[in-house]
Amino acid sequence: MKAPIEHLLEIVEKQVANLKVPVVDLIAVQTKDPFKILVATILSARTKDETTAKAADRLFKLAPDQHNLANLTEERIAKLIYPVGFYRNKAKFLTRLPHALAGFNNTVPDTIEELITLPGVGRKTANLVVSVAFQKPAICVDTHVHRIMNIWGYVKTQTPLQTEMALRKKLPEKYWIKVNSLLVAYGQGICRPVSPHCDRCALSDVCPQIGVTPRRIPRKTKKGKKNAQTFISWNVNGIRAMEKKGFVDIVQDLNADIIAIQETKAHPDQLSDALLHIPGYTSYWHSAEKKGYSGVAIYSRTSPVAVSTGLHNPDLDMEGRVQTLEFQDFFFINIYFPNSGHGLKRLEYKLNFNRAVQEHATVLAKKKAVVICGDYNVAHKAIDLKNPESNQTNPGFTPEERQWMDGFTEAGFLDTFRMFNKDPGHYTWWSYRFNARARDIGWRIDYFCVDKNSHSRVANASILKDVMGSDHCPVQLDFFVDKINS
Ligand code: SF4
Secondary structure, eight states: OOSOHHHHHHHHHHHHTTSOOOHHHHHHHHHOOHHHHHHHHHHHTTSOHHHHHHHHHHHHHHOSSHHHHTTSOHHHHHHHHTTSTTHHHHHHHHHHHHHHHHTTTTSOOOSHHHHTTSTTOOHHHHHHHHHHHHOOSOOOOOHHHHHHHHHTTSOOOSSHHHHHHHHHHHSOGGGHHHHHHHHHHHHHHTSOSSSOOGGGOTTTTTOOOTTOOOOOOOOOOOTTSOEEEEEEEEEOSOHHHHHHTTHHHHHHHHOOSEEEEEOOOSOGGGSOHHHHTOTTOEEEEEOOSSTTSOOEEEEESSOOSEEEESOSOHHHHTTOOEEEEEOSSEEEEEEEOOOOOGGGTTHHHHHHHHHHHHHHHHHHHTTSEEEEEEEOOOOOSGGGBSOSGGGTTSTTSOHHHHHHHHHHHHTTEEETHHHHOOOSOOOSEEOSGGGTTTTTOEEOOEEEEEEGGGGGGEEEEEEOTTOOSSSBOOEEEEEEESSOOO
């Protein structure tokens, strides 16, 4: 780190003075009530501040204290706090909270050890309540504190708990209470998880930007000039599960022109209005015949001139894996490639599918630019996965699958991420087992490819590894577009 921590936090403090105060601090300032601060903190986990503030407001109108909360049923609480993340679990915790507080003489305890015995209160929540409600030294390490401290190189840690322990050893105590609100405000406003605004960050001269892909400055659209649009591709591993993890908020945060998702595992009639109609987007769905399996969808800000699904092959199309949206000057293809399966039982099916995809893309590329994104379910080269040696015969890294990808790229479909980054250690999927994501034992199997004639239209390509919720993270392409559909 080039600058002392005091210097960095002083600059942050000045910059956040004009930013929004995190919701829990706001409630603390407004009420100074430990019960409300505790409840708001429980509600705020994995939820946007605006959503937390509205949910807390609705709940506190009926339950300003634990006695009134005890009169509400779990179902009623769930309705009041919806759509905060994990609202059903949080409703369960809140139903049990009055009884748990009775064990502390109906007051909110002020130590971390006591607080973590309450339902729904983990270490992060306990630290926040101790520091915000009681102004006692505690370090609340949430995703922003963990992330930014690592970006600065002040700590080198894998988990928020490790960060908390490291900060307890080295962060001057005068910053313990306020570091959370400073870095949450900074993380939400400037050093955002997705494409941080390094271009307008007062720390850009001194920040080492460890592991960061800075935001590209959007180009202004002028008549006749090219305009870079942002495209995202993300295997969400079940859209209904992702909704509970804040998918709609994440989409708004990603702020992309097109968001393509794979493995939706749902038919549109199983989805909420909130998912089908995200403000600012029109959504297009293609589902597998088999319920709860495979499936793709696209959210687009601009209307395509045509929409089609599949590869003109009933055997390959029944699994809901391909969508093609035609825009004025490019085709956008969203694909969930099959997995070659346990014992490679579906390898042949997958290779047939892959050949049909290449044929489809080749035909379209003769007409106009083609962007092909999705979960390709293959790590192309040895640098695209952590352990190439031990995976030579495993699905996603077999010679046959890699040879297809060789042929695909040799046919002129460019792997856009590799136009900007040739280094190993960049992954888009991590197994849920063995704590693989925290240990960064991953695979790069999600790609944005473009036809070779569109090489100069690629403005940037990146991996958004900090966006959580699925076992994959999103990948991004910034692509120059001549004419915008309306
Ligand atoms: S320079 Fe970029 S990465 Fe560093 S703190 Fe500022 S926004 Fe974050």
